[in-house]
Amino acid sequence: MDVLSPALENAAGDTQSRPRYGVILLPQNLTLPIPLEETRPTELEIGFGNGEYTVKYARAHPETMIFGVEVSPACVLRCARRAAGLDNLKILRADARLMMRELFGEGALDRVTMNFPCPWPKRRHAHRRVTARDFADSLAVVLKRGGVFELVTDDEPYALEAKERLGAHPALTLNRFEINPVRPVTTKYERKWLAEGKNICRLTFIRTGDIPAPARRAWGLSQEESFPMHIRTERPATLGLLESLNGVSGQDGEARWAFGRCYVSPGEDALLLEVFSVDDEFEQRYYIRVSGRGGGGLVQMDRTANAFLTPSVRGALRDVASRLSPQEAQA
Numbered sequence: 306m307d308v309l310s311p312a313l314e315n316a317a318g319d320t321q322s323r324p325r326y327g328v329i330l331l332p333q334n335l336t337l338p339i340p341l342e343e344t345r346p347t348e349l350e351i352g353f354g355n356g357e358y359t360v361k362y363a364r365a366h367p368e369t370m371i372f373g374v375e376v377s378p379a380c381v382l383r384c385a386r387r388a389a390g391l392d393n394l395k396i397l398r399a400d401a402r403l404m405m406r407e408l409f410g411e412g413a414l415d416r417v418t419m420n421f422p423c424p425w426p427k428r429r430h431a432h433r434r435v436t437a438r439d440f441a442d443s444l445a446v447v448l449k450r451g452g453v454f455e456l457v458t459d460d461e462p463y464a465l466e467a468k469e470r471l472g473a474h475p476a477l478t479l480n481r482f483e484i485n486p487v488r489p490v491t492t493k494y495e496r497k498w499l500a501e502g503k504n505i506c507r508l509t510f511i512r513t514g515d516i517p518a519p520a521r522r523a524w525g526l527s528q529e530e531s532f533p534m535h536i537r538t539e540r541p542a543t544l545g546l547l548e549s550l551n552g553v554s555g556q557d558g559e560a561r562w563a564f565g566r567c568y569v570s571p572g573e574d575a576l577l578l579e580v581f582s583v584d585d586e587f588e589q590r591y592y593i594r595v596s597g598r599g600g601g602g603l604v605q606m607d608r609t610a611n612a613f614l615t616p617s618v619r620g621a622l623r624d625v626a627s628r629l630s631p632q633e634a635q636a
């Protein structure tokens with residue numbers, strides 16, 4: 306599902322009427338890291354689900370700029386509907402595990418909140434937990450010194466794992482571990498579970514120390530430097546060549562991509578190739594545009610691409626380009 310942007314809606318509708326959606330940030334319009342107003346507290350909520358908590362929280366804190374990152378496009382739309390008219394909440398579709406550090410610069414955030422993350426209890430799914438791998442590193446990078454991370458969960462093993470992993474990080478200190486805290490804003494599941502007599506754990510960490518060198522280098526997805534990323538090729542593409550890529554896939558480490566159907570533009574001056582890209586289970590679907598230029602070709606992200614330039618997206622662009630250039634394609 307594609308995500309509507311308020312700009313698209315306004316272009317089609319009456320600008321005087323009440324907006325039907327809140328602010329959705331689209332990858333192709335973003336400068337990374339996202340520039341922030343230094344005078345305003347800035348917070349992030351990870352995995353906001355239907356956005357009920359997020360929108361109530363944003364209404365209760367008009368002085369704070371709140372960002373919401375959610376991996377499910379359907380949830381982004383649901384939250385955007387609730388957030389109509391709110392100007393201190395910006396939401397976007399991304400995988401927080403991989404993108405938090407790309408989206409926000411060093412020491413950018415005063416607070417990060419995560420309510421009821423998916424616990425992924427099976428061992429083979431453990432890598433999907435938001436707190437897995439280098440999450441503690443990313444958190445330490447994006448939080449200001451004194452900044453807070455609040456994790457609320459109904460899953461005690463998850464709470465204990467987070468306590469151990471995040472608490473062991475040299476820049477983070479566990480400040481509180483509470484059972485059934487009273488929170489001014491609550492989520493639907495929280496109310497249901499509390500009513501059923503289930504325990505809720507809240508862990509509060511503070512960034513207290515210096516940031517050690519993170520284990521994983523940031524991708525550095527600066528869109529300014531690279532968007533629209535384009536690669537010149539020696540030959541233009543033919544429909545036959547791009548159609549023959551349907552079902553072909555590629556891989557570079559954890560970055561994987563697969564090509565799908567090909568479409569011809571109405572003016573027949575460009576071809577659009579459907580691509581599915583995956584970076585450590587973060588899936589993006591978009592189109593690569595291939596056009597002819599002075600005997601050569603131009604391979605680039607289509608303007609409607611709505612994808613971050615993650616390693617798999619760059620890999621797919623280079624893959625297409627290399628098929629049109631006998632020598633190695635140059636970015």
Ligand SMILES: C[S@@+](CC[C@H](N)C(=O)[O-])C[C@H]1O[C@@H](n2cnc3c(N)ncnc32)[C@H](O)[C@@H]1O
Binds near residue numbers: 351419494
């Ligand atoms: C159990 S739901 C909780 C939703 C909401 N926070 C609440 O309390 O009602 C977990 C949410 O986290 C989202 N999610 C899971 N992994 C994520 C990730 N890596 N980055 C961002 N969101 C993620 C899921 O799509 C889902 O909406």
